Amino acid sequence: MSATVVNNGVNVQALLDAREALKGAPEAAKFTWRASCKWQNGTHSESKVESFFGLGQEQKHKQETSLGADHPEVFASEDRAITPIEYVLVGLASCLTAGVAAVAQNRGIQLRSVESNLEGTMDIRGILGVDSDVRNGYDDIKVTFKIDADASKEAIDALVAQSQKRSAVFDIITNPVNVSVEVAH
């Protein structure tokens, strides 16, 4: 039996240690994630992400990230960037993918490649106010993974299922989140 070291680049021991540490320190587990957004013109905006709060103190990403969003030309806009709802797909894809890597590491499964395709369907009669029975957002999102790994089909299916079970963005999309929107005067 060969003693191949599985390395998906995830420090699972640190995560397991964090899990133990947070059992006795629930306050440290409270994170606040932030973004700020500035309207540019038309439907075009620029958002910035840099700081967050967690483990009881202010934290910063290594660098500030700026992200544009706009509507496409078929919505009579300039298409200077991807749409807001495409950002939701990017969040879901990357959350599930990080989860697959972490779970594979924890289960001793070496990954070679993890790819996914996402499709979200939406009836734009909702946002245009044509029919109040049509919702504004996605009516359905389909995620299809293609994974090459040292594992059986069943073990690969189980990786994806466990990632889904622990995914923050999957939870946000499939379950209601309270959102309050205020105007500071």
Next chain:
Amino acid sequence: MSATVVNNGVNVQALLDAREALKGAPEAAKFTWRASCKWQNGTHSESKVESFFGLGQEQKHKQETSLGADHPEVFASEDRAITPIEYVLVGLASCLTAGVAAVAQNRGIQLRSVESNLEGTMDIRGILGVDSDVRNGYDDIKVTFKIDADASKEAIDALVAQSQKRSAVFDIITNPVNVSVEVAH
């Protein structure tokens, strides 16, 4: 009375025309938005967004967009990019902001600046599996707008309320969306 032309850069007439046109052509209103994602290493992935389907045919953004995602150093990761859940905030911010611009244009209100700050709170004991009663995603998101416009406080509040009412991403986050995750073997 001065006849100042309100111009927020949104072609509201085209949107109103589209609304009328789609009343008689519901099939054209069915859009499919897409993203693809490739695992890089650890919790780092790269997603791409380019094509979508709508108005009865394949469509493309002017350019393909690549977006990295990762976990921060406090999660024992490399912080090569922002986190998946921060992408959700960017989607929400940009969706509400585009809506404010469109509604203001429709109501004849000239905007000078629209800024927003978003905070999403999350207890990471959920994703770490410390406590199954703690959800994985945000427990609460707060959006605060600061808007400078030729309008009363009440009219500005009403702009934001209407944007919220028609926002695709606000709907996706506050209401459940069906997500199916499959593995292609």
